[in-house]
Amino acid sequence: MSDALPTHAGPFALGTFAASTGGPFPGLVTGRRVRDLSDRWGTVRAVTETWDASLARLTGLAHDPGGTWHELGALRILAPIEPGQILQSGANYRRHVVDLVAAERESVHGATPLEARADAIRMMDERARSGVPYIFLGSPRAICAPYDDVMLPSLGEQHDWELELALVIGREGRHIHREDAMSYVAGYTICNDITTRDRLYRPDLKAIGTDWFTAKNADTFLPTGPFLVPAAFVPDPSDVRITLRHNGVVRQDESTKDMIFDIARLIEYASSTTTLRPGDLLLTGSPAGNGAHWGTFLAPGDVMEAEITGLGTQRNACVADPHTL
Structure with missing residues (x-):
């Protein structure tokens, strides 16, 4: 882990830990100390399965x-x-x-920078008014710890960061109304949704479109944590700061105010298709400042340092995937 211990908002947070001996255990974090919760729950996911009752018990513990x-x-x-x-x-x-759409308007359609950006802004205004979110599935196998090395596959070269606020579901629900949606959130954590840009589209299957599985779900491509911070300790998740540094240079630095669809709308939309259950993760999207924007991508030896207000920090070094043939 990093030299500086991660901090969290509120009096306590949850996490999963390992000591020098023994297996992983769920823990209650209070500042610089961690209470082993394995005498009460087997996993943090089990804690979320009875979230309202669990939160009261955690407060006492x-x-x-x-x-x-x-x-x-x-x-x-x-x-x-x-x-x-x-x-x-x-x-x-x-x-x-807006940055992505404007760049496409310039390069493909020959618009001037001013025209391209104005067109992109109009599109986003209309999308916010009458559009719907875009949600896809990720693989839990891509998750790694917040201070683990990220393994970069040899297939593809444009490995990119996407730091995101993620929420953890604390109640089961389907067809959840927007007005009730926030009551289904147990807490928040940090996810870095790493993407290999040059493997996102399949040249052999152009009509099908994006290949999310290959581009986003390699082992270690989703650093997650360090903690689950209860929603009660994050007073305004619609205004927290998302910051990522690549080799010491700030690349992403944005408030969640810039989200097109807020958390309640995302929950409403996702639950219209699938039942949300305790322990599910919902990532809310990546702000501006990805490597594609800067024209630089991850390489072995690089270091990503990330933080979201009140949720702690991540630090991941990049290494070549030793298993790649």
């Missing part, structure tokens, strides 16, 4: 000196939760999508 406590700095921080399913929102940050 945070002030109880009993149980087994560890120093956070002595533990390995793992991804906080193993989700049932991962739902990912695409094209959900206004400035990011």
Whole structure:
């Protein structure tokens, strides 16, 4: 893990940890200390399955000196939760999508920069008024810990970062109304949805379109955590700061205010197709500042440092995938 211990909003957070001996265990984080919760729950996902009751119990345990406590700095921080399913929102940050659309208008359609940007802004205004979110599925096998190395496959060269606010579902629901949606959120965490851009489109299957599986779901391509911070301790998830540094250079630095569809709308839309269950992850989209925008991509030896207000930090070094043939 990083030299500086990650911090969290509120009096406590949840995570999954490993000591020098023994297997992973769910833990209650209070500042620099972690209470082993394995005497109450087997996993953090199990905690979310009875979230309302669990939250009250966790509040009591945070002030109880009993149980087994560890120093956070002595533990390995793992991804906080193993989700049932991962739902990912695409094209959900206004400035990011405007940049993409404007670039396409210039390069493909020959528009001037001013015309291209004005056209893109009109499109996003209309999308916000009458459009719907774009959601796809990710693989839980892509998850890695917030301080693990990210393995870059030899197939493809344009490995890109996409730092995102992610929410964890705490109640089962289908066809959830927008007005009720926030009550289904147990808490929030950080996800970095890494994408190999030059493997996103299949030249042999142009009519089919994007290949999300290949481009986004390689092992370690979803650094997650460090913690699950209860929603009650994040007073305004629609205005938290998302910041990513690549080799020390700030690349993403945006407020979640820039989301086209807010969290409640994303939950409403996702639940119109699939039942949301406790422990599911819903990623809310990536703000502007990806590598494609800067014309630089990840390579072995690079380091990504990421943070979202109140949720902690990530630090991932990039290495060549040793398993690649």
